[in-house]
Amino acid sequence: MTHAKRANVPMDSTVSSLACHGLEKFLGEDESRVHVLRGVSLAVNPGEVHAVVGPSGCGKSSLLYILGLLDRPDAGTLWIGQEEIATLSDDLLSARRNEALGFIFQFHFLLQDFTALENVVIPMRRLGGWTDDEMRERAAGLLDAVGLGDKADRSSRALSGGEQQRVAIARALANDPAVILADEPTGNLDTANSDRVFALLKDLVHRERKALLLVTHNPAIAQACDWVHTMRDGLIVDSAWQG
């Protein structure tokens, strides 16, 4: 594994799956106002796994939510593919999240009233364009890919933590997004499950040319990523290529 430092600037946005430049974000108001992002720039290309590390409160999650179009930056630009999306309406941002992004959260957040397969189908229903049978077939294939083909019809409540996280990964891939964003995807799992989930994600990214950006506190996970971006006080202070 090679370790090299590169400049913390976005690459060519025409080839990046996800890129941002000069992102700034304030949280809170008046005296409690905090400058959580102070001009963050980075680019995530297809087939790359990026880790964002740093101490709590350094702005990792804020960056992730802005890159995931769940929050708006106070300044800066953001691209998904070649589309500059910072100025899009709320509905269009929702549409881009549905088409181009897949989220994986630490607490997996499956919809408890649905089976594993139905959880994977939910993003597909929003995207449309598939018949019910096609959606179920695709969802079954994704669950198979994460090793849960035999548990597709189980209620999400009846799955273990590791299984639930694998369902969440299948769900993140439901609409074949270009970018997967993960917030501590293995943070709630034991070591065995953590390794398995990360290996699964990394394999998917490399095999299907997805772009993965994950926030993690786990040094082992970070070291296994292609890029490691270290954040401190709202800035990426170091971007290391490890591929």
Added chain:
Amino acid sequence: MTPASHIALRFTVSRKRSLALSLVGVIFGVAFFILTQAQTQGFERYFIQTIIGTSGAVVISDRFQSRYTSFSEPGERVAEDVMRSRGQGRRKYYEGITNAAEIMRVARQFSNVSACAPVVQGTVAIRSNFTSEVLNVQGIDLDAQLAATALRSQIIAGRIEDYRSSRAGIMLGSLLADKLQVGVGDTVQMSGPDPKPRTFTVAAIFRSGNNIIDERRGYIDLRAAQALLKKPGLVSSIIVKLRDPDRAPEIAAHFERLFGHRARSWQEREKGNLQIFSTLRLSAGITVSLIILLAGFLIFNTLTMAVMEKIREIAILRSMGYRRVDISLIFLGQGFLVATIGSVLGAGAGALFTYLVSLIPIKVTGFFYTDRFLVAWSWQHYLTAAVIAFVAVLGASFLPARRAANLAPVATLRGSGQ
């Protein structure tokens, strides 16, 4: 099925216990609304049927002062308009109708008029072997009266044919016959302005259902009444039967302008009683609607709790690309499902209750006579109940739905991730 409705359905099913109470409220609210409306309108309709069947949809009576003395034929708009413009202000009335045949001939030309019947009426004393009473005697042309009123169906003793064939027959109201203690075939004596008593044979007894009529009214031949009342050639009023009784007010107004005689619709004559029925219906409707509103309040609580419980699901749905409107529709959809299921089941229960109530024996006399509960079957009751249910439930669902739509997913995700 839309993505939002699919999730709404699943959320509803998963919260079936908490939503069941709201659903029961909607079902019973809708059912009781339908039942109360069916009852009050059932009695109201029967009352209307009674008064129209007895006194006609429109009654033309006294002549009022007018500069115009000739009749206008239908279609003579100019003459009518002139009469209308001069017909405002206070009027002086002259008793009765002297040209009844001519008025009836013109009235029958109206497409809505199905029959007309002349009536001469006055107050006379009636005496049986048992007692004396005051009689509101009405002189009628039998065939015209049968065509214009429901007299034939009101006969409870004797036969119309016996009355027709008798030389001096009288049909007495049932309560009056009871007071006089007379039956079919008995004789009574009547004296009016002409003090010389005249003898009549009771040919039939009728029951209109209205006590005021049944305890005071009797029918005799038109000419006999004119002689008894010393009103030769005079008709007190003309009963007009309409094919569409609901249009009686405009027909009455038209007749007034056209004939220069007072014309009163059944709605005008019975305004007070009809207002009582309307008030009862409104009162019952408001009272029962409170049950539906209570169900709406339960829905509000249930959905507000649901939004709080589903806050993570809402955030994750937003992260998956569900729009604010989708989130809103998921919770409105739950209200919609409750309102739909509640309205359908409530309508079924309402129809069943209405049917069962219609079987209950009950004897009502006074305004009308009935020996069972009267109910009206009207799709409007069902529609109104459903509209109230939807307004209450969707109204109650709106605030939780809006709150859910406006939740910031980031706040939830941040809170959950730390």
